Structures are given as C-alpha cells and as structure tokens.
Amino acid sequence: MFEIILYLIIFCLSSFVAYLTYRIFFLQKKLIESERKVETTSKTLIQKHIEQLDSNERLQKLLQTKTDFVSIASHQLRSPLTDVKWGLSFFLDRHRDLVPEDRDHVNQILVNVDRMNHLINELLDFVASEAGTSEQKKDLVNVELVVRRVIKEANNHFREKTVTVHPTYNYGPEPVLIDVGLIEIAFTNLIHNAFHYTPDNKNVYILTEQRGKQFYFEVRDEGVGVPKNKQRHIFSRFKRSPDAIKMNSLGIGLGLHITKNIVDNLGGRIGFVSAGEGEGATFYFYIPVERPTTAG
C-alpha cells in the first residue's frame, strides 16, 4: 500500500516537473521570440535614426549650397554692374559741360544699371524671404536700432525727395531674439514703399510698440493709397496699381509679397488699411518674439 502511494506521489511529482519543464520551455521560447522582436525593432529604429541624421545632414548641406550659390551669384552679378555704374557716375561728375542731350543718354544708362541692381537686390530678398524655420537665425537685437538704421538709410536713399519721417519708438531697447537679416528686409520694404508712394512735402509716420507678447510695427503714409479694387491682391506677386507703377518704375512688384513671406515665416501677421486711391495707406505687422531679459 505504502509503495502504491509512493509511486503515486512520484508520478504526480514527475508530471508536475514535466509540466514545469514544458512551461519553462514555452516561456523560454516566448522570451527568445520577444528578444528577437526587440532586436529587430531596435535595429529598425537605429536604421531610421541613421537615415534621419543622414537626411538632416543632406538638408543642411543643401541649404549651405543654396546660401553659397546665392552669395557668389549676387557678387558676380553685382561686380560688373558696379564698374559700369561707378564709371558712368564718375564720368558725369567730371564732364559737367556735356550737351544736355548727351547727359540725358548717360543718365538713361545709369537708370537702367540701377534697375538691374534693384532687380538683383529684390531677387536676393525673395530668396531670403523663403527661408523656413530651420534656416532662420536667432540674433539678439535691439529692433528699434534696426528701424533707426533703416530710416537713416532710406533718408539717404531718397535724399532727392522731401518726405518727412516721424518715428515713435514705444517698444523699448531691450533686445529680442529674431533673425535680424529677415526683419531688416521687412522694415526696409515697408519704409521704402512709404517713401516711393508719398509725394514731396508729405509725411510718413512710423510706430513700434509692444502688443501683448508681440512686436508691433506700423508705417503710415500720406501717399497714393491703394485703390479699393486692388486691395485684395496687394500681397500677391507682381500686382501693382497704375499709380504705383507711375511713382516707382523700378520696382517689379515683389516687395510686399517678400514682406508677407517674411512675416509669415516669422510666425507673424501682416495687414494694411487704406481708405482708397489718394488716401494714403497704413501697413503693419505683428511678430511674436522672445525677450530674454524681461521673460524671467
């Protein structure tokens, strides 16, 4: 009897051991399977990561190539123009006794050289304005100083016009983080436009302000205004009113489009108000900016 019980116990125990062995074997198999899965997944992840690094590097290289190309191309285009422009203005300065007709001819060449140069500058601005967030630089700048510089440069550029600029600086000098090259193009375009389209003896009012967390910039002029039927397309490429073309024959109608591109790419909003033809215009934009010194 005792033997039978012993056998039974041994049988039960061996069955249990067999069962355990089976479970262990099964678990092991599962473990190996999941290990394999983990391995393949991590392999894919590593692969993807490498690919991403690769494409980031490629993108960076591509952007660098673009920058280099634009830089070299603009330099090579400008250099011969400089020789023509400098040579002719030098010649005109030296030969004050030219017959008026001859002087007009030379002046006409100079106007065309300037037009060519203007085109190069506008195309460069256009390329810059397309910069996506990854290409933008963050510079710590006093934006009001940039506005002052642009106004000074514009006064010099339009020294033959008698337009008076009245700036109001309410934003303050604390620096902000922004791509200074881009914001400078935006200021320049709006301020130059105001000069272009404002007749002599009239005024241009410029305002900088903090609005919420945004930097606000406004240029109000007493110029030709924007005809009602042209207002919808004002920021499109190559759209200019007949009055605008009359007052600024050099432009090609990219300035406002470029400015909108820049403001959009900086995460801001651009707009304008004009009561219509001959009523002047106000162009403004808001840009969200970080002010590191006042942020904390």
Add this chain to the structure above:
Amino acid sequence: MKKSVLIIDDDTFVGSMAARLLQEAEYEVRRVDTGEAGINEVQEAKPDLVLLDIGLPGIDGYEVIKTLKGEPDTADVPIIVLSNFGQPEEMERSKKLGAHAHYVKANTEPREIVNLVDEFFASS
C-alpha cells in the same frame, strides 16, 4: 595733417576711382590689391582708415579683419568694408569680426565714398 586712407581692393577700376576722389578731398591715399599686401601696409604705415574689399585673391577680406583685429599693433585701425558681398549674414560677419561698417559697392556711387569717409572722421 592729412588723414590717411588705405584701399584694399582687387578691382583696380573701382579702387582707382575711389582713390582719386579721396585724394581730391584732401586725403592721403594708398592702394593695394591683395589681402597680404594690405596687412603689411597696415602694419608699416598705420593708416587712419582702411577701406576693405571681401573677395580678394589669396586671403579674403574676413581674414584680413581677423588678422588686423587680432594683433595689438593694428587692432585699433578702423576698417570699413566695401564689397559686393552683402547678404545680411555677410554684413553681420564683417561687423562681428570688428569692422566699423559694411557697404555694398553696387548700392553706392563713387562720390558717396567720400561722404562716408568724411562722416566717419567727423564722428570719430
């Protein structure tokens, strides 16, 4: 005492015009057409102002600024860049290296060069 200006520019046409106009405006002008020659000239003659091009054969204008600003003897010599390289980042680069200003040649006229040199000396 005449103020002295050194022009470093390999475009001899533009360089010579600027030189003539500045001489007529009573400046003492010297002209060289490479970066190396420019550095030597600054070390020897210590001009009151350098007008510097960026695209030069051999070492470029940025290197010239770096070298001159890096040596105690020449660090004080003011430099105005006058070049047809003029992308915003290029103008920033000149200024960060220590140039007083950066003008795009094609956007200026010869007589403006005299104005900006006059202005520089009037304000310094």
